Amino acid sequence: MSLTLMYITNNPEIARIAENAGVDRIFIDLETVGKEERQHNMDTVKSFHSISDIGEVKTVLTKAELLVRINKIYPGSENEINKVIEQGADVVMLPYFKTVEEVKRFLDIIAGRVKTTLLLETPEAVELLDEILGLDGIDEVHIGLNDLHLGYHRKFMFELLADGTVEKICSKLKLSNKKYGFGGIAALGGGALPAERIIREHYRLDSTMAILSRSFCNAEKITDCKEIQQIFEKGIAEIRKFEQEVFEKKKLGKKEYFEQNQREIKRIVDEIAGEK
Template sequence: MYITNDENVAKIADKHGVDRIFVDLEQIGKQERQGGMDTVQSKHTLDDVKKIKKCLNNSELFVRSNPIYQNSKEEIDIIVKNGADVIMLPYFKTCQEVQTFVDYVGGRCKTCLLLETPEAVEIIDDILDIDGIDEIHIGLNDLHLGYNMKFMFELLADGTVEYLCNKFKHKNITYGFGGIAALGQGTLPAENIIKEHYRLGSSMVILSRSFCNASQITDLNEIDVIFKEGVGAIRDFEKEVNDHLAYFEDNRQLVKQIVKQIVDGK
């Protein structure tokens, strides 16, 4: 998945094999949670949903709504009308919020939960009993903040992500977690994270801002090269990983070691 509301960037990502273009409407509460951090605070709009839908030929349109609030039904109705293939609910803490979201979508497109609060983790079994959940993505950024951790991938190293993935797998719900930079980049290298996705049976990941920071790169030809080479390299690496499933356990131990070094250094 790649987050953008820029039509030209969306067309490039679509052309070079990004599975989903991600329009991010979430604003409610995000500044309070992540203010002062170097995180993306999107200013996407409902009109962007319609605009991006029109320029996609291969990719699905993935839209993150706001958390449940007084105008959620109206917002979700417009998201559906404007062409979303999947709607994501962020930052929920209760079964009621999830049930309300599922009811508002009403089967008109796929639903995805962004699991990113300790409160939701505590009641995950009850949440998974709700009918109408198609996918779940573990939001490592907010979730690690909720647990007062220093580094988001501590959740991968300490078994939390694996614990949750096993629950999703048992319910036959599609799942993913976190984001990745381009190969060869990232404090925890993207290669190690991709191997963990395969080990855990994940099928979703967000291409992070560091993969292609389209807010700073204005040359569309340069962006085209980044996506052509970057996505191609990831796909080639995925084939390699799929052919060498036996080395997952060694990678898991390496991830734990690197995360410990990073946390100890903070």
């Protein structure tokens, strides 16, 4: 078992480097509708990717899947989704939905042509999760901590990991037999909440997907492709090696190992939230 690692980029060269280093999915982000208003003044990734980027990135990939996050459901959704699929998306992600009807609309337009991922990032969607999971055509669910923590009026996105919110959601997703994941991770040793702590939680909760955060490799600041390649090769190899260690603990039923990690996550998160 290993996490499906995703990296956000519309640069074909960086996509190729990431794939060669072992990234499982390249993530193109078309979401702009309402995002600036929701995340105003937050240090979050706001991409300016375009539909034309999909085909350009798709042509360089040989193993990695291409995931495209579209806009939330709006009058132009059908046209946007059709173009995204025509350009070569393997997986299409629906963000920021609040109703069962929005998810139905998304699934109706997709009509089984590609894999689907729901980005669960509103309290309204969490409340309706049982009904949503009863719909046909959902392949995966990713818990989006950036917007979800705002929706719950929390100060720090990983408060939802520390307070059991993510665990409750994961329990429902596990029962539905759908693939699921949450949040993002930095390189080992990095992140306000260290990546090692988060990876252990992924394994404890049987999560199988994570986004590599901007801090893993900030390609806006690093322009030397050789340096980017070194970052990816070293970073992914270290994550995979660490995952193997965690997997062995899980296989051996080392419950205290994961419980101690939970306690440490709560301590770190409480400390960070208290400073905000």
